[in-house]
Amino acid sequence: MTSSNRRPIYMDYAATTPMDPRVAKKMMQFLTPDGEFGNPASRSHAYGWTAETAVEEARKQVAALVNANPKEIIWTSGATESDNLAIKGVAHFYGGKNSKKGKHIITSKIEHKAVLDTCRQLEREGYEVTYLDPEPTGLIDLDKLEAAMRDDTILVSIMHVNNELGVIQNIAAIGELTRARGIVFHVDAAQSAGKVDIDLSSMKVDLMSFSAHKIYGPKGMGALYVRRKPRIRLEAQTHGGGHERGMRSGTLATHQIVGMGEAFRIAKEDMAKDQTHAAALRDRLYDGVKDLEEVYVNGDMAQSVPNIFNISFNYVEGESLIMSLKDLAVSSGSACTSASLEPSYVLRALGRNDELAHSSIRFSIGRFTTEEDIDNAITHVRAAIEKLRALSPLWDMYKEGIDLSQVKWAAH
Amino acid sequence: MAYSDKVLDHYENPRNVGTLEKDDPSVGTGMVGAPACGDVMRLQIKVSDDGIIEEARFKTYGCGSAIASSSLLTEWVKGKTLEEAGQIKNTDLAEELALPPVKIHCSVLAEDAIKAAIEDFRGKADNEKANDANTADGSGKAA
Numbered sequence: 001m002t003s004s005n006r007r008p009i010y011m012d013y014a015a016t017t018p019m020d021p022r023v024a025k026k027m028m029q030f031l032t033p034d035g036e037f038g039n040p041a042s043r044s045h046a047y048g049w050t051a052e053t054a055v056e057e058a059r060k061q062v063a064a065l066v067n068a069n070p071k072e073i074i075w076t077s078g079a080t081e082s083d084n085l086a087i088k089g090v091a092h093f094y095g096g097k098n099s100k101k102g103k104h105i106i107t108s109k110i111e112h113k114a115v116l117d118t119c120r121q122l123e124r125e126g127y128e129v130t131y132l133d134p135e136p137t138g139l140i141d142l143d144k145l146e147a148a149m150r151d152d153t154i155l156v157s158i159m160h161v162n163n164e165l166g167v168i169q170n171i172a173a174i175g176e177l178t179r180a181r182g183i184v185f186h187v188d189a190a191q192s193a194g195k196v197d198i199d200l201s202s203m204k205v206d207l208m209s210f211s212a213h214k215i216y217g218p219k220g221m222g223a224l225y226v227r228r229k230p231r232i233r234l235e236a237q238t239h240g241g242g243h244e245r246g247m248r249s250g251t252l253a254t255h256q257i258v259g260m261g262e263a264f265r266i267a268k269e270d271m272a273k274d275q276t277h278a279a280a281l282r283d284r285l286y287d288g289v290k291d292l293e294e295v296y297v298n299g300d301m302a303q304s305v306p307n308i309f310n311i312s313f314n315y316v317e318g319e320s321l322i323m324s325l326k327d328l329a330v331s332s333g334s335a336c337t338s339a340s341l342e343p344s345y346v347l348r349a350l351g352r353n354d355e356l357a358h359s360s361i362r363f364s365i366g367r368f369t370t371e372e373d374i375d376n377a378i379t380h381v382r383a384a385i386e387k388l389r390a391l392s393p394l395w396d397m398y399k400e401g402i403d404l405s406q407v408k409w410a411a412h
Numbered sequence: 413m414a415y416s417d418k419v420l421d422h423y424e425n426p427r428n429v430g431t432l433e434k435d436d437p438s439v440g441t442g443m444v445g446a447p448a449c450g451d452v453m454r455l456q457i458k459v460s461d462d463g464i465i466e467e468a469r470f471k472t473y474g475c476g477s478a479i480a481s482s483s484l485l486t487e488w489v490k491g492k493t494l495e496e497a498g499q500i501k502n503t504d505l506a507e508e509l510a511l512p513p514v515k516i517h518c519s520v521l522a523e524d525a526i527k528a529a530i531e532d533f534r535g536k537a538d539n540e541k542a543n544d545a546n547t548a549d550g551s552g553k554a555a
Binding site: 315316317319320323343353354355358390391392393394395396404410 | 415423426429431443444445446447448449450451452453454471472473474475476478479
């Protein structure tokens with residue numbers, strides 16, 4: 001085992017990625033007195049003009065990854081702000097006082113909190129929200145989605161790749177359903193940009209949220225794609241100097257924007273290589289642990305990005321598993337690691353029982369993960385599972401052939 | 413979450429892990445908690461003829477604090493009479509392990525576990541007495 005003064009092996013790329021050194025290097029050119037520090041909104045001198053050129057170059061780079069027009073990209077502080085702006089912006093514009101259309105929104109139970117909590121806020125404002133249950137694989141059933149659409153539905157918000165499971169939703173097919181009914185379609189693509197091909201010239205997606213720090217760019221930076229044809233209107237949520245076509249005021253953070261542009265440029269160049277790398281490592285990891293008994297993959301490996309891999313080890317409790325895996329930086333579906341004692345809402349929405357939800361681990365791997373990291377992770381996981389099962393009365397009962405679902409537990 | 417050194421010590425080196433023969437009349441078994449709640453403790457005690465706990469064993473499915481609470485409990489009950497063991501309070505365990513407020517329920521579960529084990533043992537002993545009273549010669553010796 002590794003010594004305690006070495007940093008744990010980083011396998012939490014879906015939480016955040018380190019910046020690619022190429023991105024950091026580029027950002028450094030836009031900060032200091034000898035660099036291009038100007039305000040891109042300054043129209044009267046070269047400092048402003050140069051900064052504006054850099055911002056527009058970055059806009060092209062972000063647009064290029066998803067085959068959009070650069071004019072359709074709005075800078076934000078991150079995917080959370082993009083989700084807020086998209087959902088509240090559409091709701092307030094299309095569902096506001098003077099709207100003839102309505103106040104109904106459809107989303108799913110496995111969306112990111114940035115979408116779910118925004119929808120909750122809109123419910124408090126008088127909107128009605130339908131939260132769809134996913135299938136046990138994590139996929140949204142298109143027939144059920146279609147059945148939920150009504151004459152007064154103004155918005156559908158479905159994420160592209162789920163952050164806990166890695167499952168990829170069929171956003172192209174959803175776009176056909178929404179466009180045919182004149183419903184605005186928003187997609188949170190924080191986990192999919194740079195991982196999955198996105199072609200906004202053919203997909204009928206109207207709004208798409210992006211994050212920089214999930215793909216080797218800086219934290220605190222994001223973007224929102226807002227379709228021009230057909231034109232999608234938003235009510236601004238931040239008012240001020242009228243930046244970003246009036247949709248999002250605030251001085252542009254040139255260095256952050258340039259960093260996001262560079263990250264998206266690299267992602268376009270390296271996406272195929274990155275994903276082949278991730279797939280090989282994911283398979284290596286799964287091969288190394290799947291012979292442990294009672295191992296369950298959460299989600300659907302065949303319909304998932306390879307960089308996110310979520311598995312449950314039955315009869316082992318999640319928080320103690322994380323404790324045993326202190327040499328690995330991974331996420332647990334057991335929210336014991338946070339303040340609440342509830343297991344992951346995503347796994348519960350899939351219909352996983354509480355025990356399996358509690359004992360899930362999300363491995364997310366990336367550009368800088370090595371085969372050696374994976375082999376070490378396998379060693380740690382196997383040792384932890386064996387130790388904890390030797391301690392587990394449930395494992396004993398399972399081995400004795402007792403059906404745990406038939407036991408009368410004294411719940412507390 | 414930060415764990416105290418004592419929790420980490422019990423978690424890394426749990427004491428008295430294992431199983432005693434649950435059908436042995438001198439063994440009491442307490443199983444408390446529920447998988448859905450994220451913790452299940454099984455505590456077993458072996459009691460001598462003069463009512464002293466000679467052995468204690470546990471297995472726990474649960475977080476580090478639950479494992480540490482049950483491990484510490486096995487250390488504490490050994491050598492105690494049933495009465496003394498039954499008076500162990502969850503607050504004493506929580507204090508010794510410096511459990512944070514969200515983990516107090518782990519120590520409560522451990523207190524429940526020793527009480528359940530004592531009850532199980534006493535139930536067996538009562539049954540035995542009843543059986544003995546029913547035997548023809550009334551010699552009272554357990555088989």
